Amino acid sequence: xxxxxxxxxxxxxxxAQQQDASxxxxxxxLATEVLFFGGMFAAYAVYRTLYYxxxxxxxxxxxxxxxxxxxxxxxxxxxxVALGVHEVKRGNNxxxxxxxxxxxxxxxxxxxxxxxxxxxxxADGLIPGVHFTLDGPEHVGLYFILYxxxxxxxALHMIVGVGIMTAMVIMTRRGRFSPEYHNPIEVSGLYxxxxxxxxxxxxxxxxxxxxxx
Amino acid sequence: xxxxxxxVLQKNYITAEYGIRSWLLTRDHxxxxxxxxxxxxxxFFVGGFFAVLMRLELMTPQGDVVSAETYxxxxxxxxxxxxxxxxxxxIPAVLGNFLLPMMLGARDLAFPRLNLLSWYLYMIGGxxxxxxxVTGGIDTGWTFYTPYSTGYSTTNVVPVVVGIFxxxxxxxxxxxxxxVTTHKMRAPGLTWFRLPLFVWAQYATSVIILLATxxxxxxxxxxxxxxxxxxxxxxxxxxxxxxxxxxxxxxxxHPAVYIMxxxxxxxxxxxxxxxxxxxxxxxxxxxxxVMAIAVLGFLVWGHHMFVxxxxxxxxxxxxxxxxxxxxxxxxxxxxxxATLHKGRIEFRTPVLYAFGFIGLxxxxxxxxxxxxxxxxxxxxxxTYFVVAHFHYIMVGGAVMGYLGGxxxxxxxxxxxxxxxxxxxxxxxxxxxxxxxxxxxQFVLGYLGMPRRYYIYPEEFQVLNVxxxxxxxxxxFGYIIPMVYLLWSLRKPRTAGPNPWNAKGLEWLTPxxxxxxxxxxxxxxxxxPYEYEEKSADDG
Numbered sequence: 001x002x003x004x005x006x007x008x009x010x011x012x013x014x015x016a017q018q019q020d021a022s023x024x025x026x027x028x029x030l031a032t033e034v035l036f037f038g039g040m041f042a043a044y045a046v047y048r049t050l051y052y053x054x055x056x057x058x059x060x061x062x063x064x065x066x067x068x069x070x071x072x073x074x075x076x077x078x079x080x081v082a083l084g085v086h087e088v089k090r091g092n093n094x095x096x097x098x099x100x101x102x103x104x105x106x107x108x109x110x111x112x113x114x115x116x117x118x119x120x121x122x123a124d125g126l127i128p129g130v131h132f133t134l135d136g137p138e139h140v141g142l143y144f145i146l147y148x149x150x151x152x153x154x155a156l157h158m159i160v161g162v163g164i165m166t167a168m169v170i171m172t173r174r175g176r177f178s179p180e181y182h183n184p185i186e187v188s189g190l191y192x193x194x195x196x197x198x199x200x201x202x203x204x205x206x207x208x209x210x211x212x213x
Numbered sequence: 214x215x216x217x218x219x220x221v222l223q224k225n226y227i228t229a230e231y232g233i234r235s236w237l238l239t240r241d242h243x244x245x246x247x248x249x250x251x252x253x254x255x256x257f258f259v260g261g262f263f264a265v266l267m268r269l270e271l272m273t274p275q276g277d278v279v280s281a282e283t284y285x286x287x288x289x290x291x292x293x294x295x296x297x298x299x300x301x302x303x304i305p306a307v308l309g310n311f312l313l314p315m316m317l318g319a320r321d322l323a324f325p326r327l328n329l330l331s332w333y334l335y336m337i338g339g340x341x342x343x344x345x346x347v348t349g350g351i352d353t354g355w356t357f358y359t360p361y362s363t364g365y366s367t368t369n370v371v372p373v374v375v376g377i378f379x380x381x382x383x384x385x386x387x388x389x390x391x392x393v394t395t396h397k398m399r400a401p402g403l404t405w406f407r408l409p410l411f412v413w414a415q416y417a418t419s420v421i422i423l424l425a426t427x428x429x430x431x432x433x434x435x436x437x438x439x440x441x442x443x444x445x446x447x448x449x450x451x452x453x454x455x456x457x458x459x460x461x462x463x464x465x466x467h468p469a470v471y472i473m474x475x476x477x478x479x480x481x482x483x484x485x486x487x488x489x490x491x492x493x494x495x496x497x498x499x500x501x502x503v504m505a506i507a508v509l510g511f512l513v514w515g516h517h518m519f520v521x522x523x524x525x526x527x528x529x530x531x532x533x534x535x536x537x538x539x540x541x542x543x544x545x546x547x548x549x550x551a552t553l554h555k556g557r558i559e560f561r562t563p564v565l566y567a568f569g570f571i572g573l574x575x576x577x578x579x580x581x582x583x584x585x586x587x588x589x590x591x592x593x594x595x596t597y598f599v600v601a602h603f604h605y606i607m608v609g610g611a612v613m614g615y616l617g618g619x620x621x622x623x624x625x626x627x628x629x630x631x632x633x634x635x636x637x638x639x640x641x642x643x644x645x646x647x648x649x650x651x652x653x654q655f656v657l658g659y660l661g662m663p664r665r666y667y668i669y670p671e672e673f674q675v676l677n678v679x680x681x682x683x684x685x686x687x688x689f690g691y692i693i694p695m696v697y698l699l700w701s702l703r704k705p706r707t708a709g710p711n712p713w714n715a716k717g718l719e720w721l722t723p724x725x726x727x728x729x730x731x732x733x734x735x736x737x738x739x740x741p742y743e744y745e746e747k748s749a750d751d752g
Contacts, residue, residue, distance in 0.1 A: 012323075024392045030649075032385050032426070032427045035425070035428050036430060038427075039427070039428045039431035039461055041429055129438075129441075141445065145446055149438060
């Protein structure tokens with residue numbers, strides 16, 4: 001009934017069907033994620049339209065350099081994920097492990113830099129509801145709430161992504177992947193790229209309003 | 214009869230393994246469906262209990278059973294339990310889980326482990342919400358409108374919201390599973406236009422779940438942030454915008470109405486064709502109509518907000534778009550009727566529920582048009598007319614469809630037949646009780662009785678007593694099926710593979726089916742409802 005290949009789960013007829021299914025499953029899940037972040041982007045659009053000056057004022061307090069470094073770090077991590085997929089297709093599992101570890105390192109770098117940014121914000125009294133001393137235009141608090149909620153959910157997705165990539169490293173070490181079977185790597189890669197793309201939108205929306213209003 | 218005699222020694226999905234572990238760690242879609250069946254039934258009775266207390270309070274114009282604060286908690290928790298923990302998962306998680314793979318000729322859903330995870334998420338969200346209800350409850354209304362929910366309510370808003378947040382991911386995982394399974398795991402020859410309409414309905418529902426639920430999740434998350442940190446996202450006193458909350462909430466919660474009712478429409482299409490022994494009238498129209506409702510459902514959320522202060526032009530656009538939903542809905546009702554027309558209708562229990570659905574959904578749908586009309590809605594907003602309208606859709610529609618489906622597929626799920634006489638009796642009782650409960654509420658609403666009040670002027674008492682009397686009949690009507698369905702489990706498994714002589718791949722398997730569903734994957738050569746040549750042979 002099933003292919004003799006040990007990676008095919010009992011409900012599937014063959015490996016191709018299984019791969020199609022898991023790819024579609026991840027795309028469907030990413031559609032959900034788009035709407036999840038979409039709700040926040042909608043709130044951002046509404047409030048930025050209503051209180052534009054407050055948003056520009058809030059943006060003065062962003063560390064554009066750290067944001068730019070983080071953008072570069074994430075773009076680089078997308079490259080390493082793509083290279084990892086390339087390596088496993090060639091059957092080079094050592095190369096795959098190397099690129100996965102590099103991806104994890106870059107992900108952690110991003111999170112550490114983000115942590116520094118958050119702690120600076122705390123020191124400067126820019127966290128609404130926790131420690132907020134900024135005497136800016138009315139509604140400037142909304143800018144910071146959205147900043148923390150949106151980048152916070154993004155960071156949460158990064159943490160999940162690092163967890164997934166760690167699981168991939170373990171599976172690679174156990175010799176689970178081959179040029180024929182490496183679907184989990186591709187699917188995890190899709191997720192990683194998605195989280196990157198969210199940041200590509202977050203960076204200009206929060207950091208660059210003041211640079212080019 | 215082309216079905217082979219059932220091998221009595223063959224293991225089925227229930228007897229395949231024994232012990233509590235084999236159930237709690239199962240990845241079999243049929244066993245997970247039964248886990249869901251038990252869990253949602255519990256929540257149904259929890260929600261029903263709150264309803265009973267409310268109807269008792271409303272027997273008299275004064276407040277004598279509960280206090281105003283308790284009453285606020287009752288209608289809130291009734292709504293939360295019924296909508297999020299019963300209606301949204303009901304047909305997809307129980308009947309869909311059980312039947313979707315079988316109708317597609319598949320051995321299981323695409324992601325069995327995710328399917329089990331989704332049940333656990335449901336239980337975590339459910340237990341947490343029950344805990345929140347027991348330790349103080351919540352009084353915001355199931356809509357959690359800000360700023361009341363974030364700034365003023367002293368009840369357990371955050372725990373309930375967390376419970377629903379977790380539950381949302383259970384829905385989403387089921388939706389992903391159904392979409393992928395329908396796309397990738399159809400049996401050979403099973404083209405899209407040979408799919409049973411039940412599958413189309415599940416597919417449309419899954420698309421809505423996938424695109425709407427995350428918006429609810431983020432809305433509730435923002436609500437939680439505002440309440441915990443006292444920052445202004447939606448609270449106007451703190452610089453937020455409460456209308457934005459309503460937009461985001463209804464962006465999920467209007468489509469959620471279709472999450473509840475579309476699966477029932479799928480069930481009714483199966484019941485009507487089987488018991489009228491007819492092909493469905495206008496198959497493609499039925500399939501497109503269900504997808505059209507799913508799409509249009511995303512464009513009408515503003516009709517919940519006609520008096521909220523949103524722009525009048527937005528109100529006009531939402532009103533016009535809401536009327537469009539009537540078109541595919543009417544196509545469905547007309548086509549069921551046309552299918553029944555000149556059919557040799559066999560009056561078995563499931564089709565009685567289908568008739569109930571068609572009649573009550575029609576009333577619910579038509580009164581929806583009243584509410585979609587801007588000028589009329591201003592008069593009817595927040596009155597019992599609205600309450601009656603959505604109960605006709607959700608109880609008259611969704612629950613009737615669910616019960617009809619449960620009766621239709623019960624022999625498949627358990628291998629047992631229930632007592633037909635009692636079943637017909639309870640279908641009748643439910644229909645009568647339902648109408649007696651909710652029809653007077655249309656009149657009450659028209660006369661101006663507002664919803665969510667625990668006292669009312671004396672002239673409304675007669676209608677309220679009628680409604681409470683109806684609710685007792687309705688409650689009785691829900692208990693009877695519990696009794697005879699459970700009773701049927703004591704009988705031997707004599708239902709046979711296909712007691713209704715129905716079409717559909719699920720009826721090719723023994724009842725109950727084996728764990729892997731099909732010994733050999735079926736090959737499909739015809740549409741789903743080819744009843745007519747067959748009945749000619751029989752005649």
